[in-house]
Amino acid sequence: MKRQQSNPGLIEATQLHLADIEELLLKYGHPVIDESEFLSIPTPFFGMYININCENSIVDLSGAIELTRNGSLRKQLRLVNWLNNAVPLVRFSLAQAADLDKGIDLLQLPDRSDLWGSIALPVASGFSKRQFLIAFDALITGLIHAYAAAVGTGLVDAPMCEACAGQFEAEEDSYAH
């Protein structure tokens, strides 16, 4: 009771469900797709999507950016390292990258790599809606910066948002006629 009086916005970990997070996001205007075991949030950028998982007293916010198939692995890893140094709060990693233990040559490129950014919120002691929204905004901000950096360094194939792509296609059609 004392805790509730001093922190009225705290949500106990035992009361945390994905449905509550979905409701919170919808309230603040974020579209949400319920994938039953996790929530998926579309973004206006091609190749960028955000997932939210809730398990073992950790709310895991993660987002991925699809990188180009023809990019240099070394360049991708340098970008990831730079982002981990520069962007606070978000942890970046490259999925499907080479594994030194398995002796894979660094020059052998994977078919496609995803650039992942994530924030883990430990909630065993409870957490607040404000805390969650701060983390959510920090993740989106970090991913947008990562997306901009990937575009600027030529590591993303389709650097256009859906609205711009539609306009581009409309202009292409008008030229065709």
Place this chain on the structure above:
Amino acid sequence: MPTDDLIQRVHCLASMDLPSVMQNAVIPPESITPEDLCPLLEQADWSVSLDPTNPSRINIHADGGISLWLGFDGPYLRFTSCWRLRPGVPVGAALVLINQANCAGFGVTFCYYPALPLQPNYFPDYPLPKDIPAQSVGSCFVVHCAHGVTLRQLEGARDNFILQNNLAMSRVFKLGLLGEEPLETAG
């Protein structure tokens, strides 16, 4: 007149030993400063000291191969570490190791110094650290403390942070890439 519920809570607290009370007491946000937190952590048997070169962080004394700090940054407390790779490790190999550590999860972010931007000054709002020795690995783990924090939370965060660093260092050691020279004290 106090309610029965309140009386029961007081009796419960009185029966707990002092360390448990200390562990679970919420440190309010206004008390989460280096000057206030340092003596509290010392009382809880942490080996800490104020950093004379940086007023926004506390040194957490560790073994010779790794340096640990606790940084104060708005609504966050940030555990930070620094340890060395063996001289001459190729940058590409170091980046692969760092990436593997980041894929492992558990909230600890690893990075390699120096961080070479693909385009200079790409994000001027995000300055890169300059006082980290070259060919070092750094890591950080953030604790959200906008609503206060407990000693139990801090100790859990510290222990997980040290564990993840030890796992990463152990992996690097097995590959023969861990630096042997002790890291000088941060700052």
